Amino acid sequence: MKIGVLGAGSAGSMIAIRLANLGYQVDLIDRQPFPITEASLHNEGKLHFGYVYAADTTKKTAMGVAEGSLSFLDTLSKELEVPSATFSKSQPFYYGVPHDSLLSPEDIADHFSYVDTLIEGHLAASKPVAATDYNAIGFDPDQFQLVMQTQEISVDTAQVGRLIAGCVGSHPNINFRSRTQVQNAATSGDKYRVKLAQVGGDEGYEDYDAVFNCLWGGRLQLDRHLGLDISRPHLMRYKVAIKFDGIRDLARIPSVTLMLGEYGDVVNHGNGSYYLSWYPVCKIAETVGDNPDELFAAFDACDKEGVVRRSIDALAQFIPSIQEFHKHLNRASVHGGIICSWGHEPIPDLDAEIHQRFDVGVNRSGNWFSIDTGKYCMGPNMALEAVDRLLA
């Protein structure tokens, strides 16, 4: 069976590695020179248990992300053949609920109790932080109506990316076709014909018995020709990840997510590396179409230093010590990636599908598999499921 995997993000790379480990020869195709260069690198790396998805009253989002996150490191460890202790973990997250949160502290506390049942037996439950301790953990006491302490962590996406890319590069069963643009695809008898073009070079066609479409932002453009229904309203946003590296002298920077609304996050990786994001500033552009090119153009054109400065100022209203990052602007890097979700409505609409990330996963038409990763934390688990479905 000739198998093509389109897109070498975390989903595509892990599908290729899983198939290769099972003895199958795989073509893994990407426009970039290396695997893991886009959303799977430039994201927050949070292994969600679902605390932030409090507006999804069905609780299905929390169930999905918790399942993916609880197995994330074990799956990587097994498939990449590295000890699980290899993976570095951030300081665990606090969740801060500002006074203008879209949900009340009571509703959020109820939701946290539910999520705690999902991780029971694996990790300790969340617990409220006493208001008298807000200052000690770096929070401005006047800004919050509730602060919860959790065991959720982020991984270092660059480290995970290097390990995945190393495995792809050294695996004898993976043919990594770098700098190769996927242009379109169609059925051809009982095969799938994929049109490929070397970046800045020749074009050609490749026929496959089975294809995994893991192009993330480029996914829907192809699916429309392969019998999958893409008429459902969807939204693609380009969001920036601000990363700081090599800062050794900062005190009291917690890992924190503010909820629920258009707020932001901070990750303290505990080794001098940090991630910052303030949603209204870091969401650079969005489209309801299925062509992401305008999003990449908007990112190229945006004022990156302005994005960093305004994000620091916004986060510092809640976590005053974040102001310290202004002294380290030379250590900031600004990259980003696409976020795909169903629905068109913005975050402040509590009924928006953006609050529901459970309707993701593996869509199939014949042996064409289209992978909607949904979240980074779900990628490895979804890769195993996709391969199982081909081989079942």
Ligand SMILES: Cc1cc2nc3c(=O)[nH]c(=O)nc-3n(C[C@H](O)[C@H](O)[C@H](O)COP(=O)(O)OP(=O)(O)OC[C@H]3O[C@@H](n4cnc5c(N)ncnc54)[C@H](O)[C@@H]3O)c2cc1C
């Ligand atoms: C700023 C930010 C923060 C986030 N934070 C989190 C988080 O904390 N936790 C979480 O779980 N999720 C998070 N996410 C979501 C997460 O990053 C994505 O869901 C996930 O990484 C998508 O993985 P993927 O493999 O599907 O896509 P990608 O990693 O984007 O991989 C797609 C690959 O396809 C290639 N490609 C695309 N089109 C073509 C083409 N036409 N031809 C050839 N190659 C092509 C690209 O080069 C790329 O390598 C975040 C996203 C962003 C942007």
